[in-house]
Amino acid sequence: MSLLVSFVSFLNAEEIKRLRLMPLAGKEKLLLDVLLIRPGSGNKKDLMRHLGLTSSHFDKISALVLKKSFQHFAGDDELEQLNFLSKKFMFHHLFHEIKQLRSKLQKQPYPPEKQERYLRALFDFSINVPAKYYDEKFVNENAKAYLLSVPDRRDTRELEVKSKILFARLNLLTQQAPDPAAIRRIEQEMKDTEREYRHVKDPQVKAILYHAWVNFYRMVKPDYRQRKKNLDKIARLYGGVNKMPEFERALASCHEAEMLYERSEFEAAYHTYSKTITEHFPLLRNQFHHFARWIELALILEHYRDAERLLDSLFKVYVENHHESNGVLGSLLYAQLKFRLGEFDNAFRYVSMAKSLNSIQVYFTYEIRLRMLETLFFAFTGDFDFASRLSHRNIRYIQLQKLSLKSYEYAHLFYILKDFSYLRHLYPDKLPRKIQTYLREFEKGYNMLPGKLLHQLFALHRTE
Structure with a gap:
């Protein structure tokens, strides 16, 4: 399946309507019209025959229509186009565009400050993906390109890169069955990194490493005391809780709710989640792990209407669109709700969907x-x-x-x-x-x- 055909298949009905309004002419318009009229009709040979195109001409037109589609949805800014693809979970398209842009930056560099900003963004986009799409070699290539663009504060940027990679590897580790040897290795790497870069003072960068520790003591070796210790370190980086950026404060509050959950203080945990997420939802819109904990607490406390409302608003779209990660998590939560309500056949339907x-x-x-x-x-x-x-x-x-x-x-x-x-x-x-x-x-x-x-x-x- 070509990237253009795949791109069209990802779009919802409203986005398809927007795409129809994109100004095109000639063969470009004919190609898009065929794909929109007959979704999934992406056989290259059939399309070439229908449009009277050679293979190379078809590839060129497809690439042009695809690029114009990105611009139509996200504007001319290349980083905004990558952001659009990331938010739509179009990771094959995202990686293709990252490679194209990185190649362009190597051949025709931007001014140093802009070059560094772009290469940093490419690294971030390559690493902020679900475990299934994590490509260690690709991430390291983007990390190397970013670090080569850094004119000063090299140690700070090295710590940023290492901490983000450790965080991503921890995420991979949590998707597998517990492996004591792998856990010991990454724990030692994190200790070594913290010791090697103890002189780095940049709060935003140092906080990434402490967040990795929080994740380690949340998902790998659950220990709320160690989580609290590292959350306190983050607060001290900024000079206290009240001086932390709003997102950091909101996320710390979510962690506090989860620690209450771990300690079986279910009412307090539910109240903290409800207050924090309601007040800071725009900042926390991607915190699906915490959304799931919030819903679990609603089920434990038998707030079934609230649980269903939260599921419908936070997870339903991912379940209906068969999303590989959030769709599974949402289906699991719906199944548990239906079990608690005694709707066993409906529960099994969600179990089957999740499977x-x-x-x-x-x-x-x-x-x-x-x-x-x-x-x-x-x-x-x-x-x-x-x-x-x-x-x-x-x-x-x-x-x-x-x-x-x-x-x-x-x-x-x-x-x-x-x-x-x-x-x-x-x-x-x-x-x-x-x-x-x-x-x-x-x-x-x-x-x-x-x-x-x-x-x-x-x-x-x-x-x-």
Whole structure:
């Protein structure tokens, strides 16, 4: 599929209407008209034959129409065009345009200050992508080009680049099953980087490294005390909380809400998220992790109308457009809402949707939650035998990820579901001590919502 055909396929109905208004003539107009009238009709040979074009002429016209389309939506500023592609999640197009612009800057450099600004932007656009699209070689190429353009404060810019790359690698690490050796390596790299660049004072740059530490102690080794320690370091960089940029203050407040969640202070966490995100939404519009935490808290507290309203406003568009990351996350949240409401068939519909999206790029954190919800569906609907077989299969999957069945909490959840047909006769007072211990693991912090679903399941199928 050509980049032009792919670009048109990404556009929504309103954007298609705007594209029809783009002034074109001749073969350029004919090509775009065909693509808009027959979406997906992107076979190059058929289009060449229809338009009477040679292969090279077709490629040239396609490239011109594509460039004019970028300008039509984002204006003549090349960085704004890249920003448009990034926001639309058109990463293949984005990378193509980054390569084109970087080549142009190497052949015909801008004045030094503008050259540095552009190359820094190319690096940022190349690294701020979902894990699936992260290309280490491409990122390093853009990082090298950016650093070569820096006339002074080289150490500061090196720290900026290293911190951003560490942050991106942490994001990759969190998408996989926990790997103790990889975790130790990146933790040591972060310590070495902090020590090597301890003399750098630029608050905005130093804050990137501390944010990487916050992410490490949020997603890799959850520890709210260490998160608080690094958030305090960020505040001190700016001379105190009140002197921090508004975005930094808003993000710190989101982290505070998440720390309350981790400590099982659910009401306080929900209130903090509600106040912070409502007041600072334009600044926080891309904080989908925190949006998801906010919705989870609404489900834990049984604010189901609020949860559905938040899902519809924050995630519905990504679910409906089958987005590979936010679409999976939104589908998982919708499924849990439907389970809590007792709408099991609707819940399974969202589980199936999430499974199909996650198969494109398997994120372990999503995969394990999908397996849990799928197994819960069959248990909720009374097919205990199949739920047990699925649980056996999921325990084996956990073993294949080289995770400990003794310590990994989701393995304990599948042990409960494996024997649910028997255990439901003993709930709640006569459960074996080990099973009671497993259940208590799902009565606090981030495990509270799966725990609510487990207790809902026992209550539904409890026998005297």
